[in-house]
């Protein structure tokens with residue numbers, strides 16, 4: 001197989017940041033994807049509809065001319081999110097869910113939810129309006145081992161949310177463990193999951209290979225090889241509740257290469273090619289289009305994209321660094337070789 005043509009894919013989990021960083025990264029995603037769910041963890045976060053619509057306008061203004069990329073906005077849930085915020089957001093054609101960051105779980109999560117029981121009425125409203133809950137599924141109690149946070153979140157929180165709100169539509173984002181794959185499979189059709197290219201391509205050894213490698217540090221952190229293999233198997237399986245979400249999360253070089261470096265991997269530069277690499281290594285492209293372009297849209301109840309995107313087998317080397325305000329941005333797999341390349345029509 002030397003070329004692939006798929007329905008234009010979508011990225012169901014993306015960080016674009018804000019001006020002037022937004023302008024540096026948005027074209028990478030718009031070149032490859034028709035739509036993306038835009039994470040609301042700005043500082044301050046995107047808490048209400050007005051914030052989301054204003055952020056959407058800034059994204060639209062930052063797009064290269066003539067490009068028909070569509071940002072799908074989400075609200076950032078806090079302890080103070082109101083039922084009225086959910087009602088207004090669910091009536092907007094531009095807002096497609098609300099994101100739960102447990103407070104302290106990751107970048108800009110300080111405004112996140114401190115106690116799930118505070119969100120009872122909000123979850124109820126979301127359930128009633130069919131409004132999607134996007135989950136950063138990691139337990140934050142300091143005594144929980146960093147590699148166990150996803151598993152513990154399933155046991156202590158996700159199970160409870162699903163029991164109390166059985167009709168709530170939930171995307172368990174950036175899953176990293178066999179436990180999460182098994183849990184999603186065993187659940188009913190209201191639970192889906194996104195999988196990133198980096199969690200499909202690296203295990204936790206990558207973070208420590210020959211020294212500490214800050215550009216492989218993200219949250220949830222990469223796990224053991226057996227977990228990576230379970231993720232690959234789920235992605236390649238074509239099962240309709242697993243779909244692409246890059247969690248591409250740019251941070252400047254000094255923010256990454258620091259005594260306390262930020263979590264986040266920038267994969268948007270070549271996300272499509274990285275996913276193609278995964279399916280190629282697995283030796284099975286049968287369900288590539290489902291994972292990239294069908295399953296997520298179906299789960300979100302949105303139409304699949306109209307256009308087509310093509311890739312061809314071609315060895316090329318990723319740049320060592322990309323432009324980013326003042327400093328550089330190091331993409332995932334910087335300076336390394338990939339074997340598939342998007343065919344961009346002039």
Ligand code: DOR
Pocket residue numbers: 015041106107136217218219220249250263264265
């Ligand atoms: O690695 C991560 N980076 N995980 C997240 O959940 C947030 C993201 C970011 O915003 O940098």
Ligand code: ZN
Pocket residue numbers: 013015039247249
């Ligand atoms: Zn994220």
